[in-house]
Amino acid sequence: MVMLLLVLVVAGIIVWLVIRNNAKWKTIEAGTANAVAEIEAKHAFLKSNQVKSRIRSSDTMGAVQGSGHGSIKLEVPEKYVDQAIALIANNFKE
Numbered sequence: 001m002v003m004l005l006l007v008l009v010v011a012g013i014i015v016w017l018v019i020r021n022n023a024k025w026k027t028i029e030a031g032t033a034n035a036v037a038e039i040e041a042k043h044a045f046l047k048s049n050q051v052k053s054r055i056r057s058s059d060t061m062g063a064v065q066g067s068g069h070g071s072i073k074l075e076v077p078e079k080y081v082d083q084a085i086a087l088i089a090n091n092f093k094e
Contacts, residue, residue, distance in 0.1 A: 025054065026081050028088070029074040033057070039074045042088055049087055051080050 029039060039055060046053040058070040076084045 024078050025075040026078055027056075027073045027075050028081060028084050031072055033070050033072055036072055038092075039072050042074055042092060045091065046074075046076065046084055046087060051084050051087065052077050053080075053084065 029042065031039060043053050043055050053074060053076045056073045056075055058072075
């Protein structure tokens, strides 16, 4: 019984940490899977400038293959939002 309680507490802590960590990431750009190349270039550019970033996709295989289905987002931690937006604005002209 004690072991089960311990497992439930540990599982609860893990879930809480995952939710808390994901809540700290903010989307700075989003598009359809057709925008993969541009968003990947911005992601690489931010990483090269020591700004943490990640790419999220609602359809990983379709987005990677450029099928046009699903959506893709470029996310950065909250504390890097202003820096990331400024870097992209100064280096990627629409």
